Amino acid sequence: MAITASHQRFLQVLMSHGIMEGSAVRKLHRHCCEVHKAHYMPDKLDDFVAVINNHLQPLFMQIRKGTDENDGKRYYSLVNVAESDVTKMAMDYAENELELFRKTMDLIIDSDNGFASSTNILNLTDQLQTKKMKKKEVEQLLQSFVQEKWLIEKDGEYSLHTRCIMEMEHYIQSTYQDVVKTCNICHNIAIQGQICDNCGIKIHLTCVGKYFKGQEEPRCPQCAEAWSHEIPRLLQTDSQTPSTSQRNTRAGERRVNSVAAATRSRRS
Ligand SMILES: [Zn+2]
Ligand SMILES: [Zn+2]
Numbered sequence: 006m007a008i009t010a011s012h013q014r015f016l017q018v019l020m021s022h023g024i025m026e027g028s029a030v031r032k033l034h035r036h037c038c039e040v041h042k043a044h045y046m047p048d049k050l051d052d053f054v055a056v057i058n059n060h061l062q063p064l065f066m067q068i069r070k071g072t073d074e075n076d077g078k079r080y081y082s083l084v085n086v087a088e089s090d091v092t093k094m095a096m097d098y099a100e101n102e103l104e105l106f107r108k109t110m111d112l113i114i115d116s117d118n119g120f121a122s123s124t125n126i127l128n129l130t131d132q133l134q135t136k137k138m139k140k141k142e143v144e145q146l147l148q149s150f151v152q153e154k155w156l157i158e159k160d161g162e163y164s165l166h167t168r169c170i171m172e173m174e175h176y177i178q179s180t181y182q183d184v185v186k187t188c189n190i191c192h193n194i195a196i197q198g199q200i201c202d203n204c205g206i207k208i209h210l211t212c213v214g215k216y217f218k219g220q221e222e223p224r225c226p227q228c229a230e231a232w233s234h235e236i237p238r239l240l241q242t243d244s245q246t247p248s249t250s251q252r253n254t255r256a257g258e259r260r261v262n263s264v265a266a267a268t269r270s271r272r273s
Contacts, residue, residue, distance in 0.1 A: 015034065190226070
């Protein structure tokens with residue numbers, strides 16, 4: 006299928022955001038088709054994206070879909086597939102800044118909960134081989150990593166941004182293959198999550214929330230020991246497109262219904 010003005014507009018907007026939530030992407034899809042008088046098929050977003058991806062391939066770029074570890078929502082991101090590791094950030098950061106990012110990534114991935122404290126990151130400055138950094142510079146650099154959606158910050162602790170996980174999935178899997186865990190429920194990389202004290206499996210917070218919802222005595226899906234962590238309350242994810250694994254759940258059904266209702270109300 007040929008690329009049209011509606012595809013171009015879609016790509017431009019996604020590019021300017023870097024990463025966008027699924028419901029915003031669906032709205033954008035509709036908007037681009039309407040503005041350019043293209044035939045709009047709400048359930049053909051994946052095909053629409055595939056047309057763009059075909060044209061992006063020679064440029065080593067790709068639009069990828071992923072799930073956020075915090076809110077469990079779908080996200081779309083434009084990623085650079087030429088470089089799978091931290092060197093894709095080389096345009097924007099100096100060598101010692103990249104070194105600090107790599108070391109921060111080590112801390113985050115080595116931790117149980119997927120977070121590194123700012124104190125621990127600041128302590129890295131003395132270990133830099135390339136060029137030492139002042140604490141102030143590190144603080145500014147961390148801010149920039151958050152702004153550019155490589156890291157997220159929560160109460161002075163840092164984790165990897167969804168965009169970063171989507172862009173560097175292969176790198177994370179190969180570099181940290183002995184350390185990084187996949188979620189026992191959704192089988193995606195799990196950076197932020199809870200670990201079973203008994204058997205050591207890891208589950209995303211959002212997957213924990215969904216899996217143990219309504220259970221009085223939650224037990225590990227792997228070893229059946231009592232789950233010792235607090236079960237996080239689920240955020241509202243009603244705007245989410247149901248994935249195959251959720252279709253059998255009641256929450257999934259609710260989502261299908263709400264999407265169907267939203268589609269109906271858009272038409273009327
Ligand atoms: Zn999961
Ligand atoms: Zn277990």
